[in-house]
Amino acid sequence: AQSxxxxxxxxxxxxxxxxxxxxxYSYGATPYLFWYVQSPGQGLQLLLKYFSGDTLVQGIKGFExxxxxxxxxxxxxxxxxxxxxxxxxxxxxxxxxxDMRFGAGTRLTVKP
Amino acid sequence: xxxxxxxxxxxxxxxxxxVELRCDPISGHTALYWYRQSLGQGLExxxxxxxxxxxxxxxxxSDRFSAERTGxxxxxxxxxxTQQEDSAVYLCASSLRxxxxxxxxEQFFGPGTRLTVL
Numbered sequence: 001a002q003s004x005x006x007x008x009x010x011x012x013x014x015x016x017x018x019x020x021x022x023x024x025y026s027y028g029a030t031p032y033l034f035w036y037v038q039s040p041g042q043g044l045q046l047l048l049k050y051f052s053g054d055t056l057v058q059g060i061k062g063f064e065x066x067x068x069x070x071x072x073x074x075x076x077x078x079x080x081x082x083x084x085x086x087x088x089x090x091x092x093x094x095x096x097x098x099d100m101r102f103g104a105g106t107r108l109t110v111k112p
Numbered sequence: 113x114x115x116x117x118x119x120x121x122x123x124x125x126x127x128x129x130x131v132e133l134r135c136d137p138i139s140g141h142t143a144l145y146w147y148r149q150s151l152g153q154g155l156e157x158x159x160x161x162x163x164x165x166x167x168x169x170x171x172x173x174s175d176r177f178s179a180e181r182t183g184x185x186x187x188x189x190x191x192x193x194t195q196q197e198d199s200a201v202y203l204c205a206s207s208l209r210x211x212x213x214x215x216x217x218e219q220f221f222g223p224g225t226r227l228t229v230l
Contacts, residue, residue, distance in 0.1 A: 004154065036221075043116065043221035044155075044203070090154065100219075102147075102154035 002027045004093050006103035013081050014111045021076040021106050023065075023091030032094030033074040035065055038105075039087040047089075050074065061085070086110045114138070116222035118204050124228045125194055133189040133225045137206030144187050145219060146179055149201040158202075161187065194229045201226050 003026045013019055025031055033050040048059025055067040065076045074091060091103045117136040125131050137144050146158040157171040161181045172178070176194075181187040191198055205219040 006154075041223070043223045044205075045221070046218050049218075092155075100155070100157060102156075104154045 002093055002101045004091050004101050004103035006089075006091055006106050008106045009104070010107045010109065012109040012111060015083050016080050019076075019078045019081045019085070019108070021089050021091075021108070023074045023076065023103060024072050025074065025091070025093045026072065027093050031074075033065075033067060034092040034094065034100065035059065035063070035074070035076050036090045036092065036102075037061075037087045038090065044090065047076070081108075081110055083110045083112065116204055116206050116220050118202075118222040118225050120225060121223065122226045122228075124230065126230050127196060128193055130190065130192045131194055131227065133191075133202050133227070135187045135189070135204030135206075135222060137185065137187070137204070138220055139185075141206035141208055141220075142184065143207045143219075144181060145205040145207075146187070146189050147203040147205065148173075149203055149224070151200075155203065158189070191227075194227075196229045199227055199229045 005024045007022050035047040036044040037047050038044045047063050048057050048065055050057050050067045056064060058064050063076055063078050065074055067074050076089065086108055088105045088107050090105045092100045094100050116138055119134045123131055142163045144161040147155040148158055149155050159172055159179045160168040176192045179187060179189045189202060201224040203221055203224045205221045207219045
């Protein structure tokens with residue numbers, strides 16, 4: 001069955017520091033991959049997606065992610081974190097059954 | 113324009129009672145999804161509606177869960193005889209059409225309904 005693993009439950013970084021959130025997936029076919037962000041009291045917002053083509057995808061708010069098929073990974077990165085980036089981040093893999101499988105999420109705390 | 117709205121925002125109920133959760137998708141969106149987000153867990157797919165097609169109910173955890181979508185717009189998720197393990201945030205999302213088509217249409221999520229079963 002398809003699955004997504006986000007190994008880090010909680011990450012704390014200092015404002016201005018770089019960020020990498022890890023995501024590993026398990027899926028037999030070419031995956032559709034997504035990163036969503038959920039701010040407190042807000043709905044999920046799509047940051048970026050990968051369907052095909054260039055394995056480095058750019059998203060909103062200065063985020064990017066790289067699809068590495070050999071590692072079954074789709075890690076999210078940002079070169080300089082802002083306090084407003086504090087939120088819960090979810091990685092998801094799209095399947096051919098009209099559903100998405102989400103990871104458990106990584107909570108990001110940003111220190112001043 | 114308005115985004116996806118859900119009501120109520122919070123619902124506290126007693127074990128064994130039935131509850132109804134409502135989702136108003138973005139106007140014109142033909143696809144509608146329900147997910148469940150439990151504490152410390154990822155989002156769990158429940159059910160998917162696309163236009164007039166039969167819904168994909170493959171994610172519903174038991175026959176106590178059902179959903180309908182009236183007139184291709186508003187959707188109601190019903191949980192009968194609620195159990196404590198049903199406590200979670202229930203999220204609704206809508207998109208223009210089936211997301212997995214080659215021209216991807218983003219799913220827009222509502223703020224969710226937090227259900228607490230005592």
